[in-house]
Amino acid sequence: SQQGEEDPQALSIQEGENATMNCSYKTSINNLQWYRQNSGRGLVHLILIRSNEREKHSGRLRVTLDTSKKSSSLLITASRAADTASYFCAPINQGGKLIFGQGTELSVKP
């Protein structure tokens, strides 16, 4: 399996702090996507990073990718209570299939 495995499974921080979530996978990938999911809702696409990219930014989000270590990280800076959600990485194989892990449950306390 090449599913994304997120670490930690749960993370609790105070508003204003940074949150870092990690993702590991097992086989070669085409690109990797990060998603956010609020309880009971659909997945919201956050950012896509391609296999030839090392870092990408979008607002308060920073994503890194290390294909040699088969890992990625998502950093959320200056967190807000509204960032409370589950976060998933989804590596995409050469065929274009997304495989999800269990996610990281982030809780940001005001």
Next chain:
Amino acid sequence: DTGVSQDPRHKITKRGQNVTFRCDPISEHNRLYWYRQTLGQGPEFLTYFQNEAQLEKSRLLSDRFSAERPKGSFSTLEIQRTEQGDSAMYLCASSLDRVNEAFFGQGTRLTVV
């Protein structure tokens, strides 16, 4: 561009009944994916399409599940003889191709009683 649309949003059915869900992808998106998600778990891959061709179906799926995308646009997912274990959120996503972003709909929540 109205995003990925799924219908219905909620479905309650009695065990043994058949149900069908519909997904309308983003216009001109060639790829369409179906996932299933239970509480506290990540989305589980079910199947995906490139235009009207079904590229892969999860081995986890029993023969009670079938999906179609007859004209390469909308897709349907049918579950026959539903069981309580089928209760879950069924998610659909679409992407332009295999290298670009995949966007999800709001899902269909199925409850089998």
